[in-house]
Amino acid sequence: MNRLTLDRAVSLLAGLIVLAGLVLAAPVFLELPGETRVGHAAFMLTIAAGETWRTSVVGARRFAPVALAASLAWAMTPHLPGPWLADHRGGFVVVGTLVATVLGMWVHQRRTGAPIVAREVALRVIVVGVAVLVYRVLPVGGSTVCMLVEGWSEQRWAAALVMVGTAVAAMTAYLTLGVMLRAADHHARLGHTLTDEVSAVGPLAVATTLTAAVIAIAYEGVGPVGVPLFLVPLLLLQLAVARQSAIRQARQQTLQALSRLTEQGGFTPPGHSARVARLSVLVGRRLGMHERELADLEAAALLHDLGQVSLRRPIPGGATLEVSPLDQRRIAQAGAAILARTTELARLAPVVADQATPARRSDELTATPLGARIIKVVNSYDDLIGGHPDHDAVAAALARMRLSVGDEYDPQVFRALCAVLHRDKQMSSHAYARLDI
Amino acid sequence: MTEPRTSAASHAPSQGRVRRGPAPASSWLVSAYIALLTALLVTVAVLEWRSGIETPRWFVVGVLALLGALGASLRERELGPSIGVSFGTVVLAAALPLTGPIGAAVVGYLNYLCAWRPQRLRARLFNASMSGCMGATGGIVYVVMGGVTPLPAEVTPIRLLTGVALPLVVGYSVMTLLNCLLIGGMARLVNGVPALSAAKRTLSSLGPLYFTHALIAFLFVVLWVPAGVGLFSVVLILGPLLIAQWTLSRDAEERRSHSRTVTTLVAALETASPYSEGHSGRVAALSSRIGRRLGITGEHADELHFAALLHDIGLVAVAPRLPQGEEQISVDYLASIGEHSEAGVRMLKDIDFLREALPGILHHHERVDGRGYPSGLVGEEIPLFARVIAVADAFDSLTATRSYRDPLSQDQALAELRQRSGTQLDGHVVEALASVLSERPWQPTIIAEHVREAHGTVHDHDDPRVSDLYAAWSPHPDGVA
Secondary structure, eight states: OOHHHHHHHHHHHHHHHHHHHHHHHHHHHHTOOGGGHHHHHHHHHHHHHHHHTOEEETTTEEEOHHHHHHHHHHHHOSOOSSSSOHHHHHHHHHHHHHHHHHHHHHHHHHHHOOOOOHHHHHHHHHHHHHHHIIIIISEETTEEHHHHHHTOSSOHHHHHHHHHHHHHHHHHHHHHHHHHHHHHHHTOOHHHHHHHHHHHHHHHHHHHHHHHHHHHHHHHHHOTTHHHHTTHHHHHHHHHHHHHHHHHHHHHHHHHHHHHHHHHTTSSOTTHHHHHHHHHHHHHHHTTOOHHHHHHHHHHHHTTTGGGGGSSSOOGGGOGGGSOHHHHHHHHHHHHHHHHTSTTTGGGHHHHHTTTOOHHHHHHSSOOOHHHHHHHHHHHHHHHHTTOOOHHHHHHHHHHHHTTBTTTBOHHHHHHHHHHHHHTTSSOHHHHHHHOO | OOOOTTOTTTTHHHHHHHTSOOOHHHHHHHHHHHHHHHHHHHHHHHHHHHTTOOOOOHHHHHHHHHHHHHHHHTOOSOOOTTOOOOHHHHHHHHHHHHHHHHHHHHHHHHHHHSOOSOOOHHHHHHHHHHHHHHHHHHHHHHHHTTOOSSOOSOOOHHHHIIIIIHHHHHHHHHHHHHHHHHHHHHHHHHHOOOHHHHHHHHHHHHOGGGGHHHHHHHHHHHHHTTTOOGGGHIIIIIHHHHHHHHHHHHHHHHHHHHHHHHHHHHHHHHTTSTTTTTHHHHHHHHHHHHHHHTTOOHHHHHHHHHHHHTTTTTHHHHGGGSOOSOSSOOHHHHHHHTTHHHHHHHHHTTOGGGTTTHHHHHTTTOOTTSOOSSSOOOGGGSOHHHHHHHHHHHHHHHTBOBTTBOOOOHHHHHHHHHHTBTTTBOHHHHHHHHHHHHHSOOOOBOOOHHHHHHHOOOOOTTSHHHHHHHHHHSOOOTTOO
16 A cells, blocks of 8 residues: 555544544543542553653664553553443543653653654554453443453453453554554565564564553552553563664664775775665565565675775776676675675675676576675666766666666666666656666 | 572583593582582471471472573573573562472572573582572571561552562572672682672672562562462563563674674784784784773773774775885875774764774874874873773784784883883883783784795884884974973
């Protein structure tokens, strides 16, 4: 689905949920019993605080486990104000979560400058909306899940299990919508995005649902103090995840610095490796590569010219396209040899080694890795346009490369490159049609 | 629980056996120590039993022992300080209120006895008996402090606080102290270090976050009994904790692999010249040793290590411009080489974890007399990291074969550095180097004669001679007469 339509649909859904919540909860707001105020304040404060201290998980995802757990727990807590039916009180939680979330994001914005994203607010409303719907609104055997569970005073474990189930349903809706939006953002395939998302935030999401159930269960015995108290295991997990993403960021930055090594030495033009890496990832995603493979592709593209460091004198202008095929291969081999010495980057070595291999050789011998074929095409493209992607330069470069497609360049990769450039408005439809691919 | 990080039980005795041949007295003493602990544990448990304390609910003991064994199997040993999350510790602490002293002793003993991981029998027995003693002692302290065990289903919040939370915290603290003391005792037997100082070191390595274990154990207990969730609370509370521990162990692995990657890549870039091969790695090792002597620890030690490793990375940028094959060092050479530290910083400036290390890289060729490069800083103005790297750098250059001279011995090189204390180098850092070298001597780096002949004259910018030439060439700094 188109990204804009999807964004609008999400906002619309969230808006409807909030509207329903407001209408249903209006009588509750008028008569908020004094003894429940502390409890609601505890939930709202925790949500706001969790929102200000959100982590960034691998791959620029933003996930606020503490705020999510607190809002899900709130939706499942038995003691809500008012003598009305359960559904009225659910509306109260939806509106309260919205207020607390926006407040927390506002504080976060003041502190770090990260803007409030309407989409995230909408997703938060939807996740709580689903939990409220399942737990308090949908009729089950003449009553609601909430009413049923409150009767099981002897089997609290079963109550906890039902709460976990509710939280899992809400979290699934949250992740599914998130995956759809993400896939639309990156022009990626839905299935791939789903598996990538699950491996990236899966453990954190599981812990979040468990904690939500714990807080809701413990609230009866311990009261409002239980809200922050029972979040401690989740906080520890969040700390661990933050550390992990810090080291991954360090790894990423190290690779980027290494890619600048050749630029500083005058071996390659400024920004060349970074541009090749960025465009290679777009092309690789278009060809259906997974996020993990894309991370390797990006690293290999960043380091593809590392072998030039072993040259005694820089190539004028630094473009590998202008070098004899023999030297190109020597540079590729030298770079691969450097990488092969490390345990972590050794798996990039074959990609770097084959970056100069022409497409025709790929069929004759064994198949060169897809990553190597992508880097070969994108590298030549960047050498030709030299960082000035105006429409004429792009069209001229592609027209020149078109002559060697099948011989030098992999046709499938070349088509993907053209499609990406056309999609991102770097070349006109007219020029795209004229390439005739 | 924490295990001997000084590798007392798990590594050192076995190393003694494998590498240096048997060391009978020490080995015998270690076995006696373990036997003593086990005997103590059994005695306490039997005494408790006969004093009429209620027998624990064996079902709960079994569940906790299983969980603890799972935690002990997953234990990651090489986490940085103050972040360790130990599943097993939480289970042992929760055993105090849930099962009482006897149960806690059994849980503690079985945890480490049944841990699923490769381990020598003696290390396993030591860990098990230590953990059993901790459980027994913690349990007794818990009861003495007025702790309720086993917990009744109906408890008021106040009673939860005074009858469970408070005794649990005290019992947990005593348990942790005992843990450190017993490890100290083992360190004394195996490595001959004073027991108390080893115990203190272990305690300080735990960090303030270690107390969250007691809190989580309390939450676990509350959910199990008063909230009535029972066995299912294992999933609810310990699930997130288990995920956290797993994440941290992966994090530790990634941290190590990152450090390995940087080391190898730097080494690979050096292979261009036989004279630079291995230089960065050696300077990093020396700098780390000096840094430890100067009291640089924790994250700062990591930063110093990375700074030293990457201190010459800027050479890649200036190398193409260096005049080659000259007999004498020319002004051209000095002018080009003078830019390499800034070039290095330009390459590394966007790496967040190196931010603190950058000044060390930028100023590693400053001289305390103010005539170095790039900024001409004087004395204490030069960052400490840079002064440390400068000493290690010069020392490694002197003790390696250069095209124009043979390597100096350790003592000759040290004498040379001492002469330069106060002009080029910081005397304080030079003495720190001398002190670490007196513990473990340094092997000069020798390059074969035929390699030397094949490469002709190659100047080394780290040679103190070059620093002097630079100082003579650079204008006199203001303010220094």
